[in-house]
Amino acid sequence: MKRSKSKYLQCSLGFRPRALALSLAMMLGLLSGNVLLAQEEAEENEPLRTRMSLSAVQGDEDMATCKALVRAKIDGRYTGIPGLEVVFFSITDSLEQELGRATTGMDGIASLRLPKAKLLADTSGAFPIMAIFEGNEEFGDSDDEITITPASIALEAMEEDSSRTVTATLESMGEPVAETDIYFYVKGLYRPLRVGEGTTDEEGMVSIDFPMDLPGGPEGNVEVLVRLEDDSDFGTVEANVSKAWGTPKLMAGDSPPRELWSPSPPLWLLLTFITLLLIIWGHYLEVIYKLFKLRKKAAEN
Amino acid sequence: MKTVDLNKKQTAILQTFGPQLEKSGTMYRLWVGFLLLMILFGGYGLFRQIYIGHVVTGMRDHAVWGYYIANFVYFIGVSYGTAMLAAILYYFKVPWGRPIIRIAALVAFISGVIGPVFILLCIGRFDRLHYLFIHARVQSPITWDVMVISTYLVGITVFTYLLLIKDFAILRDTDKFEFPSWRKKLYNALALRYTGTSEQDQQIGHSTKSMAFIMVPKVVLAFAVLSWIFGMTLRPGWRSSIFGPSYVIASIATGIALIIGVMWVYRKLYKLEDYLKDEHFRYMSLILIALVGAFGYFTLSEYITSWYTSMTWESKVTDKLLSFKEFGWAFHLANFFGIILPIVVIAFRRFRTPTIITALSLLVVFAMWVRRYLTVVPPLETPLLPIQDARPEYVHYSATWVEWSLVLAGAATFFIFFTLVPKLINVVPISDYEKETN
Amino acid sequence: MSESSENGRRDFLKKGALGVTLAAWGQLVFSCAPEGGHDHAAAEGADTVKVLTPDGQLVEVDQSHLRHVHHTQDISYEESRTGLPGRKFVMVIDLARCTNARKCVTACQKMHHLPPDKEWLTVKLMKDSEDSEPYWFPKTCYHCDNPPCVKVCPVDATFKRQDGLVLVDNTRCIGCKFCMTACPYSTRVFNWGERGEPADMKTHRANAETSIPGQVGTVEKCDFCPDMARMGQLPDCVVACPNGAFYFGDQNEDIVTNGSETVRFTELIAERAGYRYGEELGTEPRVYYLPPTDRIFPAEKGLEELPEESRKLYEDLF
Ligand code: SF4
């Protein structure tokens, strides 16, 4: 593992044109005798140091998502850096394999979703994963690695006699996992809302009473999301199920309202408006028509 | 072809106007040149405003309306007021009203043209004006106003024209003056082959009368709609039920004051003492103080209630109007010169001379403009939430030279119109005296 | 922030004076942290910006790494007018948490390419009565359910969507400013002159959801970042607030979040006695306030963020 990482570091160093300028500057600095200061200045040209934190989410359908957050300290605050390419690897003692590449988004997170089957397992059955940002002219390289043990949550949501229960069962490699905290959420447009939590029993099970009055999304579906969060062994494990427990807000065939603030006016307003205009303009037309007749009559005379 | 016959009196009027219809002196030309320069200067200001944007004005994000809207409301109000006066005088055949109707209609016409120009000046995108029609929203008071103003403008134009037809025919038929041929052609076209038959007379009389009749509800509607542009917002100082009526009264008063001014100038210039008599001034001045008095009452009743009840937002505006640190001077002086002084002076019979009346009318004309400004700007400078802005121009409105140039150009247009009109037609209607000696 | 950039600049100049071999540094020679901090730097419009690292170093960073750009979504005109189906956006502002950090203001300006003196989002200092304590009051557009601004628009340029948002189509607006006088909350701002946004924004396809590019002679205002909502992202002010004062979400699904805490809207409003500003005006705002009780900081602290001349504005409130 160490070997492969340093290989990457080397190759990324080799492609850094700033390194050349840096040594040039140092030489010039030496010549002018300002060795120390020049070195201090030289440091300024270093790319910004970055930090990476890698995490993984094991989700439904045997899929996993690797998430690498790349941050740099800018103006005193760690800020996610968008637009950086991150490479993900699956690395065991004997094998290493590139899983794919992803670019960091606005929040500085690069995420890669893939079937768990593509991950290489070590002797204990766990998946060691590594992510590397090779660095560029502005941002220094960084990497992180984690090992996750495969796990999954089975989810059951039931409605009975005006009460709702959601039950989650956590298991890892065929065995139930006990004594683990599990959180229950409802998905929202932006962030999930926590609706309950509990610790798994001997059978890896935990259930909560689900609130009756959550309206759910636009279609009236309540998306229940269950999560084991940032576990040292499993990483994040989640599962979700969608239930038509809410109230739909999409009403088909709703004609837009006729209000003062809507595009179409209330009918009485429109009618009054048109009637008034018609009366007055009708009168004008009459007068103007008569004037023309006046002319014509005179001509006849 | 038959021509219009004139009686003695009519011939006399035509004679009086003769010189002025025929030629113009150096002073006259200088004056017209000066006015044209002012209009040109306004044109330059407008060019800057279109080219650079509204930054060149003093309007900013709180006082989004300023001189332009004040001027718009002022002129269009004057127009409505004078149109109403002309229509009423005509419809009820008020005996002393005859020589005044025409001047009133002309004032209505030109202010009705100048006013809307000012609302256009206040609009950010000239290139999108047609959206007002193709994307019109009936819920917006601006849409109502666009419709009402264009309708009104057609109405006042037709009405004014109807009042002039007979005189165009007289000028077409007279052989007393040497008109250049283009003017002859113009009179010919404008006179619509009117030859003075009783049938034609009846027809024109009927049309004019029905235009006058419908003018009154139309003007009431137009006044209402215009005051609703302000009244339909949540601003204190605008959203008061007396806003509309008080605006109507103030506008008619301003219109009368302006008519008095025009009458005085014409009377002096063209020696019309026989037609625009002292009594005309007296009658007009009495109407003026009645209206001004009503306006004073409305003002008092509007501000005393908001002062007495002292609702926070409302009284902020009232306090600004009363406080000498803000708009106090303008407000109190406008009320003194525009309301109290005219009433007190005209109350004395012996002060009711044309010159004094005219001087007071001029005061009213200015004072009412100030009051218009004070209805537009202080409520805008007094939003619900405090203005916490370090930029002084965002806190207090003050007009720039661009706005001044355009306001002056507006006034110049008014003057130039009244300077040019007597060149085209006699300001005292000849046709009205047809039954005088027959 | 401005203090640290001052120091950085002083350091830098000192070193320069010592005759360091600056020539080797190419573009770095002329670099000083501009006064006022990185916000201005980002607005300079070059491809790269200089940022100050915590150890006083100046680094050049590609602007696209720091500036979030509002991307015009490829949505149809109808979609931009009807909004996100089935949603009703709502905001809750916790006055107890606002310290006038002004991060929301600058974030908003940055994301919408507004010049520093144009604020779609303002923070006011309020004092309800003589003896009550002043408090900071962030004010967005309230996206009223009975919006007086929309009622009066003659050309349907400002409109209310089914998802509750009140937006301005700046390709339609004729600039009559009637909506500005109608809004009792002084929310709307006018483009009195050119907005002065970066050149690449000028070519953006106009879209009622972003007001980009800005158009001279038209009205604009806070839009609750509907383009971000389409991507499932929170408005910029919500994310930027270091104190989590803004909660935002969909009232239909009854969930609001300030980025780190996610709660039920109805519960939040009920527990903290949420209210709407100017309820008596009948505008029915979609923004709720939580009263400024149990504040962690005194209101005076908020003055620290302000430049000297702005502080004077608030003097008589303390
Ligand atoms: S806050 Fe003002 S601009 Fe926003 S919707 Fe309400 S009235 Fe309109």
Ligand code: SF4
């Ligand atoms: S300024 Fe624009 S958005 Fe506002 S009312 Fe006028 S046209 Fe409508």
